[in-house]
Amino acid sequence: MSPDTKKTFQLDGKEIPFREGQTVFDAAMAAGVYIPHLCHNPDFEPHSSCRLCTVIVNGRPFASCTQPAVAGQDVRSDTPELNEMRRALTDMLLVEGNHYCPACEKSGNCRLQATAYALGLQDSHFPQFFPRRDVDASHPDIILDRDRCILCGLCLRISRSVDKKSVFAMTGRGITTTIVVDSPSGLLADSKVSREDEAVRHCPVGALMMKGEAYMVPIGQRRYDVSPISEDSVREFHAREEAHNG
Amino acid sequence: MTRLLETAAHPRTLRRVAIEPLTRVEGHGKVTLLLDDQNRVHQARLHIVEFRGFEKFIQGRPYWEVPVLVQRLCGICPVSHHLAAGKAVDMLVGARQITPTAEKLRRLLHKGQMLQSHALHFFHLASPDLLFGFDSEPERRNIIGVVREHPELAVRGVMLRKYGQEVIKAIAGKRIHGTACVPGGMNKALTVDERDVLRRETTQIIRWCQEAVRVCRDLLDKCEHAPIFGVFPSNFMSLIRADGALDFYDGGLRARDASGAIIFDHADYTRYNRHIHEEVKSWSYMKFPFIINLGEEDGWYRVGPLARMNICDSLDTVFAEHERKLFREAANGGMQHATLAYHWARMIEMLHAAEGIERLLDDPDILGTDLVTKGERSLEGVGVIEAPRGTLFHHYKVDENDVVVRANLIVSTTNNNQAMNEAVRTVAASYLDGQRLTEGLLNHIEVAVRAFDPCLSCATHALGKMPLQVELVDAGGTVVDRLVKGADGQFCDALPTFNYDSGP
Numbered sequence: 001m002s003p004d005t006k007k008t009f010q011l012d013g014k015e016i017p018f019r020e021g022q023t024v025f026d027a028a029m030a031a032g033v034y035i036p037h038l039c040h041n042p043d044f045e046p047h048s049s050c051r052l053c054t055v056i057v058n059g060r061p062f063a064s065c066t067q068p069a070v071a072g073q074d075v076r077s078d079t080p081e082l083n084e085m086r087r088a089l090t091d092m093l094l095v096e097g098n099h100y101c102p103a104c105e106k107s108g109n110c111r112l113q114a115t116a117y118a119l120g121l122q123d124s125h126f127p128q129f130f131p132r133r134d135v136d137a138s139h140p141d142i143i144l145d146r147d148r149c150i151l152c153g154l155c156l157r158i159s160r161s162v163d164k165k166s167v168f169a170m171t172g173r174g175i176t177t178t179i180v181v182d183s184p185s186g187l188l189a190d191s192k193v194s195r196e197d198e199a200v201r202h203c204p205v206g207a208l209m210m211k212g213e214a215y216m217v218p219i220g221q222r223r224y225d226v227s228p229i230s231e232d233s234v235r236e237f238h239a240r241e242e243a244h245n246g
Numbered sequence: 247m248t249r250l251l252e253t254a255a256h257p258r259t260l261r262r263v264a265i266e267p268l269t270r271v272e273g274h275g276k277v278t279l280l281l282d283d284q285n286r287v288h289q290a291r292l293h294i295v296e297f298r299g300f301e302k303f304i305q306g307r308p309y310w311e312v313p314v315l316v317q318r319l320c321g322i323c324p325v326s327h328h329l330a331a332g333k334a335v336d337m338l339v340g341a342r343q344i345t346p347t348a349e350k351l352r353r354l355l356h357k358g359q360m361l362q363s364h365a366l367h368f369f370h371l372a373s374p375d376l377l378f379g380f381d382s383e384p385e386r387r388n389i390i391g392v393v394r395e396h397p398e399l400a401v402r403g404v405m406l407r408k409y410g411q412e413v414i415k416a417i418a419g420k421r422i423h424g425t426a427c428v429p430g431g432m433n434k435a436l437t438v439d440e441r442d443v444l445r446r447e448t449t450q451i452i453r454w455c456q457e458a459v460r461v462c463r464d465l466l467d468k469c470e471h472a473p474i475f476g477v478f479p480s481n482f483m484s485l486i487r488a489d490g491a492l493d494f495y496d497g498g499l500r501a502r503d504a505s506g507a508i509i510f511d512h513a514d515y516t517r518y519n520r521h522i523h524e525e526v527k528s529w530s531y532m533k534f535p536f537i538i539n540l541g542e543e544d545g546w547y548r549v550g551p552l553a554r555m556n557i558c559d560s561l562d563t564v565f566a567e568h569e570r571k572l573f574r575e576a577a578n579g580g581m582q583h584a585t586l587a588y589h590w591a592r593m594i595e596m597l598h599a600a601e602g603i604e605r606l607l608d609d610p611d612i613l614g615t616d617l618v619t620k621g622e623r624s625l626e627g628v629g630v631i632e633a634p635r636g637t638l639f640h641h642y643k644v645d646e647n648d649v650v651v652r653a654n655l656i657v658s659t660t661n662n663n664q665a666m667n668e669a670v671r672t673v674a675a676s677y678l679d680g681q682r683l684t685e686g687l688l689n690h691i692e693v694a695v696r697a698f699d700p701c702l703s704c705a706t707h708a709l710g711k712m713p714l715q716v717e718l719v720d721a722g723g724t725v726v727d728r729l730v731k732g733a734d735g736q737f738c739d740a741l742p743t744f745n746y747d748s749g750p
Contacts, residue, residue, distance in 0.1 A: 102423060103315035137308055137647040145308075211648065214310040218426075218434035219419025 009073035011055075018069040025053055025064040028077070029237040034230035035077050036086050036115050038093075039152035040065040041202055042237055045161065047153055050093075052086050052115070087119045095126045096175070098133065098147035099205075105214035106206025108222025112150060114229035129175075136181065138189035141211055142200050149179055149207035159199035167193045179207070251671040254280045254289035265688055268695055275700070277670055277691050285681060290674040292667050292695060294532040294659075301653040309338050309627075309644045313427045316640070316655070320701055322366065324423050325359035325414060326633035326658075329495070330640040332427025333629030337516070338644060340621025341430035347614030348431035353495050354606045355417045355426055356631065357599040360494060361451075362410025363634035364551075364596040367699045368462065369403020372589055375693050376465040381686025399461065402454055406596070409451050413603060416440040431618035441607055448604035452565065455597040459569050462593040466586055474676070476585030476669045476694045479504035481537060481547035482556045483661070485632050488512070490559030492598070494632040500557050501537055501547060506581050509537060515630035518639055524656065532663050535656055546664035549636025550698060551591035556581050563605070566598035585669050588697040595634075633658045635699050659700045669694040 008015045011028055018027035026042065028035050039050035048063035055064045056076040064077070076082065093112060101107050133146035151170065156179075160166045171180045183191035193200065200208045219225065223232060254260055257280055266276035280289035300316055307315065313331040317324035329352055336344060344352075374387045377396060385391070393400040411421040416436060418424025426432055466472045483501040487493040498512035499521065513521055524533040525542045536545030547553070555574070561567040573582065573590060582591075606612055629640045636658030643652040659666075673694040678687055 100315075102318055103311055105311060105314075135306060135308070135649065137649050143308060143648075211308075211310075214308075215314060215425045215428050216433050219424050221434075 007069075007071040009069055009071060009075055011075045012078050016069075016075075022069050023065060024055060024057065024062070024067045024069050024073075024075055026237075027069045028064065028075075029234055030241060032234050032238075033077070034118075034234055035064050036118060037065060037233075038090075038111055038115060038150065038204055039154060041154060041204070042240060043202070044154070044158055047157060050089070050150070050152055052089055054082065054085065056082065083119060086115075087121050088125075090116050090119055090121055091125055093150045094121075095124050095128050096131070097150065098130065100147075104148070104206060105209065106148065108219065108225050109217070110206055110224075111204035111229065114224040114232075117224075118229050133178070136188050137211075138187040139191075139193065139211075140189070141195040142188055142193060143209050143211055144179070144181070144188055145207055145209065146178060147207075148205045150205055151177055151179070152204060154202055154204065155179070155199045155208055158202060159193075159197065162198045165192045165197065165199075167191050167197075167199065251287060251290045251675065252667065257289060260288055263683060263688075265691055268692055275695070277695070279674055279678065279691075285679070285683070287671075287674045287679045290667070290671040290691075291529060292663075292670050293530055294663075301655055304650050304653055307650055308648050309335055309642065309650055310429050310648075312642060312650060312653075314425055317423055319655075319657070321422055322701060323359060323363050323634050325355055325418070326631060326638055327640070328418075328427055329356055330629040330631045330633070330638045331642075333496075333631065334627035334640045334642050335427070335429045335629070336431075337627035337629070338624055338642070339429040340623055341619045342621070343619075344431050345614070345616045345619055346611045347435070348617050348619075349495075350606055350609060350611050351417055351432045351436060351617075352427065354436075354603060354612065355414060356495050357602045357606070358410045358413025358417070360410070360599040360634050361455075361596055361603070362407045362414070363699075364592045364599070365403050365406035365410060365458075367634075368458065368589060368592060368596075369400065369406070371699070372696055373399070373403075373465075375689070375696070376462075376469060376589070380471065380690050380693050381684070384685060384689075387689070402458070406451065406454055406458070409447060410599075413444055416444060428618065430620045433617070435615045435617060436612055438613060441613060445604070445607045448600065448607065452597070452600045452604060455593070455600040456565055459590075459593040459597055462589050463572075466590055469586065472584065472586045475690075476672050476697070477583050478585075478668050478672045479581075479583055480665055480668065481509060481540070481545070482553035482581070483537075483547045483549055484554040484557040484637055485515070485630065486512070486558050487562075491562045492554055492558035492560070492632075494599075496631070499630070499637070502557055502581065503540075504581060504583070506556070509539065515639075516628040518628065518630065518641075518656075522656070524660075530663070532660055533656075534664050535661050536664070546668075547661070548665040549658055549661040550588065550634075551595050552582060552585075552588045553636065554632060555587075555591040555594060561594075561598050563598050563601035566594055566601055569594045569597060585672075585694055585697045588699070592699070635659055635701055636661050657701070659698070662698050662700065666695055666698050666700060669697070 006017050008017050011033055016027050016031045025035055035053045035055065037053040040046050040053060046065035048066040051063060053064045054061050057067060058074055094116065101113055107113060135146065136144040156168045156170065159168050167182050169180050169182060170177055172178050180186060181188055181191050195210060200210065260280035260282055263279040263281060264276055268275045268277065276293050278291050278293065279287055281287055300319055304312060304315055313328050313335055316331050317328040319327050336342060370389045374389065374392055378387045378391060414424065415421045418426040481501055481503050483499060485493055485497040486500045487497045499515050499518065500511045501509040503509055510521055521538060522535050523538050524535045526533055534546065536542050537547060538545065555570055561570050573594060576582065626643050631638050638658050639656040641654040642650055645651050670691055673690050677690045681687060
């Protein structure tokens with residue numbers, strides 16, 4: 001194969017070009033194809049924990065956010081089986097926490113809510129857990145509402161790798177897993193976190209929020225009011241690529 | 247006489263009749279009657295059978311969520327809860343005086359709410375009784391009957407409500423359960439386009455509201471029951487402006503007694519608990535507020551449209567003020583005590599709201615963009631407004647971390663609790679006492695409750711097809727007569743299957 005030949009793989013029958021080192025997810029998004037995802041933010045290292053971006057590569061399931069693109073691969077994403085699995089995963093995340101979308105300040109800007117809509121999830125099909133989770137509002141600028149946490153780990157990764165503070169960690173096992181704060185009291189107010197931290201700006205579900213910003217964006221102008229997450233994610237990805245390429 | 251009917255001396259020796267659920271009211275409630283062998287009424291009670299728990303489950307939530315969260319109390323007047331909570335939260339952030347644009351947007355939102363809620367109640371819920379008669383055929387006495395026999399009136403009701411909802415949508419983003427109030431102001435300015443779209447219709451809307459007042463007045467004039475139905479003396483309470491004019495959004499509290507004498511005036515609503523306490527009774531989930539100075543026995547009062555027309559000195563819109571004067575003249579300048587006068591007062595308020603909407607849309611401030619202000623933080627906030635059904639109190643305490651630690655809500659229907667019970671007893675004593683019960687007679691009780699437009703806590707719309715079960719039980723607990731209305735609206739005589747040893 002000539003080095004000038006553009007490498008491609010097949011995604012749901014469509015030819016997707018990719019650069020060496022790109023993941024299946026990145027190549028798909030660059031080509032304008034949305035793959036549902038929650039724990040992955042293309043600005044940061046992928047983690048492949050939510051499994052929502054699972055695709056079938058040559059007959060086997062892989063998380064597309066970490067799966068390297070290889071020429072000639074046959075990738076399936078938008079299939080009834082995979083979408084059903086994504087709906088079930090999203091449904092489970094919704095019933096495991098306390099997600100009161102009607103009154104939530106993140107509503108309209110929430111990736112979990114928007115993803116559920118994108119997948120056609122209109123109501124829950126599992127019993128609600130109604131877990132008792134603590135709200136940490138001790139910090140003057142930041143609130144940690146564990147009711148909304150989906151344990152995607154994004155705040156941990158960003159705090160560790162970008163902010164260099166490692167404010168957050170996970171503790172417990174299985175269904176009792178929860179986010180904890182590195183401070184003598186276990187409260188945000190006593191930790192190193194500050195309003196300038198990247199970690200508090202990228203929570204996909206509003207478990208970590210800045211105080212004083214709630215409901216300031218009117219209905220109709222919120223992120224996913226303007227366009228569905230499938231379009232918004234692709235547009236954002238392209239903007240990031242353009243910025244990256246100068 | 248009626249007060250005596252609250253608790254019978256020997257309830258277990260009496261027959262029990264239950265009207266459950268009440269129809270064409272918001273939410274769920276029931277009325278129980280205890281009768282002796284001669285069908286004499288010994289006890290009549292209105293029960294609220296729902297439990298919501300909002301005051302408890304907002305504890306632990308950050309205060310800025312409260313206006314959006316508590317509006318879920320209701321699908322009919324969420325704006326009322328949103329605004330009352332919004333005012334309380336303003337106090338928490340030290341913004342007792344918000345910007346002129348923010349206040350006018352809130353007032354516009356509130357008037358849209360008042361318009362749509364009053365239109366819904368009169369045209370959809372109350373008019374069937376007045377158009378067809380209290381004991382007319384039940385299959386006719388509902389909104390479908392109105393659509394069939396008075397299509398223009400039914401469409402008018404729908405269009406008026408729609409307009410009110412459009413006002414709400416322009417400000418809050420959605421017709422039901424939007425977001426508008428944020429701590430210290432509003433989150434969205436009104437655009438010129440939105441203003442113009444709403445303004446184009448105001449002339450028509452005001453005209454329809456004027457006709458609605460006339461229709462209501464004519465129906466009451468023709469109603470043989472109107473002068474005597476559910477008439478009882480009471481105290482009244484509402485918010486009023488500094489000059490004594492009615493104000494739905496802000497002002498001081500005024501209370502008058504049955505003769506019209508002032509009990510308290512221009513009282514600071516943030517200190518409402520210096521004037522009002524709530525009594526708990528073992529037989530109801532709903533509390534019984536009363537004016538402290540008058541005591542539990544005599545201190546109960548009425549709120550809502552009837553109270554507001556009796557309380558205020560004037561309305562600041564031309565057509566509505568003209569109608570208010572006619573209303574007061576009908577009571578010879580004194581207090582109007584007839585339960586059915588609620589409907590008349592409600593239509594006058596709908597007209598007042600429509601005129602107020604037009605005036606606000608013409609105000610240049612309404613297009614301003616200075617929407618939020620802040621001040622010195624406080625740990626306690628109280629917000630009070632005049633909701634469609636009456637005075638609405640929201641009271642919150644928060645801790646240093648911005649989390650709600652205590653909440654107290656006195657909703658409009660709670661303020662009317664004792665008054666609705668009095669209405670039930672008055673009507674039971676006048677119409678049912680010693681009579682053989684029929685569906686039409688029992689509807690008289692519902693008509694009395696319905697006049698208050700009670701919001702029994704949720705958005706359920708019962709339009710005459712909800713199941714209704716009425717039973718006569720003898721002193722031994724045996725059911726001797728039973729009338730059952732199924733979900734299909736059909737009546738049948740079903741055999742008794744259980745008794746009522748436990749009492750009401």
